Amino acid sequence: MVYGLGPDTERQLGVLWGKSARRAGGTKNLLLSHLLDTAAVAELIWDRYLAVSVKRMLDEVAGGPGLGRRFFAWLCGVHDCGKATPAFQHVDEDAADAVWRAGLTWDRHVVKKSRRRHDKAGGELIRRALAQAGWGEDQIGWVWPLVAGHHGSFPSLGQLRDRTRGQLQGKGRVWAQAQSALVTVFTKELGFADLAQVQPKTIPSRAAQLQLSGFVVMADWIASDERYFVGIDELEKVSMSAARGRAVAAWQQLGLRGGWGTLAFPGAGLFGERFGCEPRPSQVQALEVARRMGGPGLMVLEAPMGEGKTNTALAVVEVLAARFGADGVFVGMPTQATSDPMFTKVRDWVAKVSPGLESQVALLHGKRRFNSEWRELLAAAGEDPAGHHGGVQEDEYGLEVEDWWNEPGCCEERKVPAEWFLGRMRGLLSPFVVGTIDQLLFAATRTRHVMLRTAGLAGKVVVLDEVHAADVYMSQFLMEGLRWLGQAGVPVVLLSATLSPAQRRDLVAAYLAGASSLEAADVSGLTEPTGYPNVTAAWQGADGPQFLAEHTTSWRKDLDVRIRVLPEPAAGRPVTGRDGASAVSAGDRAVTDLLEDRLRDGGCVLVIRNTVQRAQDTYTALRARFGDDVRLLHGRLHAEHRAERTEECLRLLGPPGPDRPPRPGRLIVVATQLAEQSFDVDADLLVTDLAPIDLLLQRIGRLHRHRGTVRPALLKSPQVVVTGFNPRRSDPPEILPSSKGIYGSYLLLRTAASVLAAAAGEWSVAGQVPDLVRRVYDAEQPVVPARWADIEHTAYQEWGDTRRLRAERAAPFLLTRIGEHANTTLDGLHYGGSPASLQEEQFQALVRDGEPSIEVILVRRDASGFWTLKGRSLGVNGDASADLVEEVLAATVRLPSKLTAAAEADLRPLEGWRDDPWLRYSHALVLEESGGAVIGGHTVRYDDELGLVVDASP
Structure with a gap:
């Protein structure tokens, strides 16, 4: 006997499978082998990827310095214990026969009809196992959702229950013995004496639990890659040492790594070394405030346009990373267009901080393939800029998206190329990331696999530029994101030239509410800066919220x-x-x-x-x-x-x-x-x-x-x-209806009064900027002439009503439901959540208010077939050879929202696109020989000078 178990139990352990032969390189992988593979990958994530701040948190949870690594490996590896149930074991007929012959039987009729998933089964199994081992209810309460939620969504405790009287979970003593043996042997292979010894000493914050869940998924997906983890179907060949060898080989092939590790505290010459200039007064002030903060927190940098806020933020990042153990940075920009030049800037900066690491900077937005610098980096790394990865279509995080050509379904076995979501320069899980602010907003939505997004922010310093640009709808997701970042202890730097006092207070309050794990934070001690430029800092101290608010003079004379x-x-x-x-x-x-x-x-x-x-x-x-x-x-x-x-x-x-x-x-x-x-x-x-x-x-x-x-x-x-x-x-001024449709009448009316005055x-500028903004946004300030008062009052009521409605419209999609911010576990987090398979344009519709809009790819058609906009033939079916795919994708354009419904109903990929991993999910808008197309009752054409032109109804 390999593990000293009874012969029957050991035989059962030797047939329980975790990956079928077709998902494990031709040989089935025993379940114990997969658990150990995942734990071995988790050890490497700890050694070569996790930030110091995350390791400190795990050490504290596990009971002291050096204890977090083994606990983290156990937490990741145990995720698939629910596969030791009929709910999963019946899926592959050949493997199921061996399980059945070993004495692990089930009601074939009941099990075959069920769609119960092994992640939920695992949640129930681990709850029972931990209780039998003597774990406290509080500790069980936060661990089981990480097992039950590793396929992307967290069920409630009530959803775990097997309603078929145990048939799906495994009924009887034989199943219970096998399940107990699996968890026990796995636990001992990691060096624990027994399951009781694994019990953590403290409970991590809910935000840390969500991040840990993301790392569980990350470890699972890497260990599921059949190229590096070929199946092992003989129990005597399964061991932790063998799993570690496989994990090291996979890690080296995938080229995975973290960021800075431990970053040295920057010296006095920081600005000269990084940016080739002496710091301006506002930059000196920001660095001083960052050095004085009593813990990881929120900094708000407000300064005039052209003051150098970006350089300030990057320098502050170095200080905060060195002080609080961060391993990288996420820089969120308001648009794709502004992300591209920031990508270049951040790469230059990273190269000066840690030469060689600039190759680890990722650009993250839906049009990055058209960024020449990004394409050159991918080409230099031998990667395909078009994103062709074995025919699996995924989003920026490696999550499979809905297939146009097949009914969406849920398969009990998944095959996800690990390098897609963890390659050297891909996704939020890269150590250094530049992208749109949407990437943070997505992490505040109740969507599947949100844990991967939050894991991508763990151990980073987050920088968000132009935060004033978030409207009331987007702000709901921004505030929710700040809550989770505050609770996770992630330092955040917010940049703005024109932030109203109410916005500043709301941003600080959201972060501190998370840091204090309360529904609302006390920000009564927050004072408004009296000068400009200024810095506001806030963090949660031992005695409650702590604040710093300082101002200085601009580096240049006002314009x-x-x-x-x-x-x-x-x-x-x-x-x-x-x-x-x-x-x-x-x-x-x-x-x-x-x-x-x-x-x-x-x-x-x-x-x-x-x-x-x-x-x-x-x-x-x-x-x-x-x-x-x-x-x-x-x-x-x-x-x-x-x-x-x-x-x-x-x-x-x-x-x-x-x-x-x-x-x-x-x-x-x-x-x-x-x-x-x-x-x-x-x-x-x-x-x-x-x-x-x-x-x-x-x-x-x-x-x-x-x-x-x-x-x-x-x-x-x-x-x-x-x-x-x-x-x-x-009378009050006439304002263009199109402008009122975007911004409403109230703020435009008050701004018009300021302009006319x-x-x-x-x-x-910029000396008057804070006062100008304050006066327009403060309803108590008399700005408009008295003769406009009635119109202003009506506009103000409409503005308030619209804001309330837009905030309410965002609520169903926020990661946390109303009244649940004080919850301590992930139990039921995804109840009533958004669909799992959302592509980027759908996510943008989720976090940015307004009518939804979609992108289409423009192609031309004549009697001979389809053509790219540049005039290259695609044939009668629209076939795009490898050298044409980029040219076809380059003709992607966003339709006005009024055409969205018609486009979704009428437009599909061309027949020749169905085998391409990018094009098969695209809407084709075919322009006829006349130069246009009719969609939604409008004639649409593309002009090389004007862009997309939408004419009146025909």
Whole structure:
């Protein structure tokens, strides 16, 4: 006998299987072997991946320094104990026969009809085993959900129960003996004397439990890779030492690793070493506050546009990582377009902190394949930029997504390529990640496999830029995410140029509520900064919440920005003509005339419109007058055009440097809100639609941004021209309906009042920024003239009602249900959760309010078949060879929300796409020889200059 068990029990242990032959390289893998394989992988995750902060937490849970490693390995390995039940053992007929012959029988009729999953069976089994070993109820209560939830969702205790009188769980003494033997032998193989010795000494926070669950999934998926863990079907060959050898070989092949490990505390020359310059006063202040914080917490950095907040944040990350044991960073940006340049910046910074680790920086958003730097990195690593991975379609985290061609189902055995979610440069589980803020918001949703997302944030410092840009709906997910990060002790750095006092207080309160594991935190001790730039820090101390709030002076003199209003009627789109040219609206005619006057000596202008339609119309009008000196940038350009134009704008108008081309003599960039934030361009003149004051000030941040820029005489003084509304002598102004549809009337009305009060005068930017924002957002502050009072009151009520409705709309999708933030375990976390198989665009609809929209791939068709937009043939079925896939994907474009329902109902992949792992999940929008397509009663066409154009109903 191998393990000193009775002959019958040992024979049963030798037939219980964990992976079938077809899922384990041709030979079935015994269940004990898979548990040990997973535990061996977990040891390597501890040794080579986990952050110091996570190890400290596990040591404390296990009872002291050095004890966490073995407990972590046990926790990961025991996850599949539920496979020692008829619910799983019957799945493979050949393997099931051997189990049956060994005396482990079941009611074939009952078991065959059931769809009970082994993860739930494992939750029930481990509860019984731990209770018999003498574990306390509290300790059992937090461990069993990690077993029951390792397939992506946490059931409630009531959902564990086998309603077939034990048939699925294994009925009788023989099954109980075999199950007990499996857990006991596994436990002893890890070096524990018995199961009682495994019992932890403390209970980790609920957030730490969720992160641990993610690492359980990570270890399981690596140990399930048949290429490195070929099945072992003879019990005498199963051992922990053999499992460790297999795990080391797999780890080396997969190229997995963590981040910094233990980061040295940065010295006084930090800024010079990292960024080649001396720190500014606001940067010195932020570093000092980071050094003084009494524990991991939240920092809010508020500073003017162009102050260098990004460099400040990265320097602060080093301090916080060194102090609190973080191993990497996640930088969340407001958009995909702003993520790309940040990716470059973070790679440069990581290379200076730890040379060689820049290859471990991941770019994480849905269009990263079009980022040239990302593609070069993948190519250098020998990876396929198109993401072809054995025919399995997965999201950014390695989670399988719904198949267009088959009914979605749930298979009891899974086969997931580990490198997809843990490759050197993939996903939140990479040590250094740059992506959209959505990645954090996703981690605050009640969706399957959310534990992988939270595990990806464990042991990192989280940096979120432009946090003021989150509207009330998105803010619900942001606050929820901050709660979980606070409870997990993850340091967070928030950046903003224009944060209202109420927003700041809400952000701090959310983090501290999590850190204190309370439904609400006491932030009465939080004082509002009295100057600008400023830093606010908060953390949970032994005596409750602790705060620091400091301010300093900006590094440069304020810009005195002249404010001018260019009236625009709000009624319809009146059309005029000029000299036989194409018809233009009165508003665009006014902008064109203005720029013709201001650009007599040249200059660079940024025109920001609130909608794509307005941007296209304005571009058309300006192009007719200024020719090739006009550029257009908006969200309905296809992926390749958008990436190219964003890169061109940053190259032409970005910060000066040795690699930059000369500044254009004349250039006009027409853009939507894409240019509003984290878009490092320098305009001589800004023309913008009316927007809420904080967003308007963000747009002004693109004006005269870089020092030393030579500007034409007419544009030497910074000026912003605000349009998109029509002031009236005694009545409130007319505001474009399209703008009100986006922002509502209330904030636009109060912002218009502020703009009109300053018209023909100046704003001192950035000195006046906090006061301007405070006055518009504080309902008690009188901003509008008395004659507007009734209109303002009505708008305020509508604004409040809308905010409440939008917050309520987000509630069903938040990770924690209302009233359950004080819960101490993961029991029932996923009750009423969102669907499991969501692709990125669906997640965006989940965490960003508004009408849902989807992306489509544009192709052309004529009598001979399908063609790419660049004119390469796809044949009669749309077949895309390997060298054409990228070209096809480059024509991805987002439809306006009004066409979403029709697109989802009518559009499908082309027949020739069904075997491609990317294209098979895509909607094809076929443009006929006429150049357009009809969808949802609208004619849609793609213009290489204008992008996607949606015409009126036919």
